[in-house]
Amino acid sequence: MFSSILNNDAELRLLEVRHAERLFQLTDRSRNYLREWLPWVDFTKEVSHTKAFIEGTLKQFGNNNGFQAGIWYKGELAGVIGLHGINWANKSTTIGYWLGEEFQGKGLMTSACQAVINYCFQELGLKRIEIRAATENYKSQAIPERLGFQKEGCVRSSEFLYDRYVDHYVYGLVKEERSQPEAPHTEDFYCDEVLSGKTQVTKVVETENVLAYYHTRPFWPVHIVAIPKKHISSFITLNDTDQDLLLELLGVIKEVASKVTEENGACRIITNLGDYQDSKHLHWHIVSGEPMR
Numbered sequence: 001m002f003s004s005i006l007n008n009d010a011e012l013r014l015l016e017v018r019h020a021e022r023l024f025q026l027t028d029r030s031r032n033y034l035r036e037w038l039p040w041v042d043f044t045k046e047v048s049h050t051k052a053f054i055e056g057t058l059k060q061f062g063n064n065n066g067f068q069a070g071i072w073y074k075g076e077l078a079g080v081i082g083l084h085g086i087n088w089a090n091k092s093t094t095i096g097y098w099l100g101e102e103f104q105g106k107g108l109m110t111s112a113c114q115a116v117i118n119y120c121f122q123e124l125g126l127k128r129i130e131i132r133a134a135t136e137n138y139k140s141q142a143i144p145e146r147l148g149f150q151k152e153g154c155v156r157s158s159e160f161l162y163d164r165y166v167d168h169y170v171y172g173l174v175k176e177e178r179s180q181p182e183a184p185h186t187e188d189f190y191c192d193e194v195l196s197g198k199t200q201v202t203k204v205v206e207t208e209n210v211l212a213y214y215h216t217r218p219f220w221p222v223h224i225v226a227i228p229k230k231h232i233s234s235f236i237t238l239n240d241t242d243q244d245l246l247l248e249l250l251g252v253i254k255e256v257a258s259k260v261t262e263e264n265g266a267c268r269i270i271t272n273l274g275d276y277q278d279s280k281h282l283h284w285h286i287v288s289g290e291p292m293r
């Protein structure tokens, strides 16, 4: 099932029928805002309409024709992102998305889109992704522009919106064009790469709030990293309210360190601070053997 953690606060999850009430409420609250660019808002008058939509999306998923996922922010349903079908002959798809009014301006859609793009290229093996946005919908256009899509042209009278036709810009992204830096330039490798799912890792131990995995560019023959899934900058910025998390983290470190010690006869546990700390997200190295560089 498609799901993706975007950051500490946000994730994508395949829409299910049990989400119908929340999705309808979200639509209802943002009705005026959404209807400016979405053609289905006026036809979504009660929960049963939303339920029928979700049932349709599950059929779509069952038919291997793409999916629709809820965008969840701090436990609240914030919007929807998904694929308008998949053209398997040409390995292409179109991404569609919307957010409730109160969830705008948090960068949610950019990271949601990024996760769906990764999924399309890496998991589904697609070649081309398209995003269409009305020529006057600047907010929607900002997403593909930020994500490196090329503006390829304009489709005239592309969509009927209640009382008028709108033209669409077509944005395209082709797999090879996508920039994939060797070592990502980021201040926070763990939030930006590991927890976002952008960099795939081999997990060693995972609990609700803690992840331990094999280092992607190891410095020691045995090199495991343990991190909290929530953003904490470093060991010395841990708050009193993080005590349960710290215990959970230490529990995972203990479990991993026991295993490493048992298998290798020795183990070191390291956390770096200040200038020694490369990535500004609390992490512990659980290592064994002589440093390799």
Ligand SMILES: [Zn+2]
Pocket: 188, 190, 191, 192, 230, 231, 232, 280, 281
């Ligand atoms: Zn972080």
